[in-house]
Amino acid sequence: NFTNGVKKIMNRSLFGISTGVSIGFVIALTFSFIYQSHNFVPSAPNFIAYFSSNTMATAFSTILWAGMGLVFSLSNMIFERDQWSITRQTVVHFGITYVCFTPLAILAGWFPLNAFWLIGYTIIYLLIYVSIWSASMLIAKKKVQELNRLIQKRK
Structure with a gap:
């Protein structure tokens, strides 16, 4: 292991x-x-x-x-x-x-190390992270729905 x-x-x-x-x-x-x-x-x-x-x-x-x-x-x-x-x-x-x-x-x-740029960077980082996470969750949800559909079809 x-x-x-x-x-x-x-x-x-x-x-x-x-x-x-x-x-x-x-x-x-x-x-x-x-x-x-x-x-x-x-x-x-x-x-x-x-x-x-x-x-x-x-x-x-x-x-x-x-x-x-x-x-x-x-x-x-x-x-x-x-x-x-x-x-x-x-x-x-x-x-x-x-x-x-x-x-x-x-x-x-x-970007330079100062509060203004760090705040801007953080906002951009958060927006990109949330966008990627949301897309990943939508893809996962569609996969689960497809698997559930296949399971129901086999019953």
């Missing part, structure tokens, strides 16, 4: 890291095109200014993107806690992802 748990965590970690890096790269590449940059820009100019080269900024960004993917991938294991209510799972998941993702977003230079 312990070995299976370790394998599960390792698999989720590898998935999260690769997904985080992939999504981070695609977003950075998209913004590089939007701003018509002649060079790949891994983050905001104030972030890149901390590094000796664009390559170093990209390397550090890759580590941050990996961390972000790891946070979301591992935190999803909370939803496997069958003995918890969906409300408790959601609140704990939100808290963990917010607390772990926020410092990574700040380090990535996505």
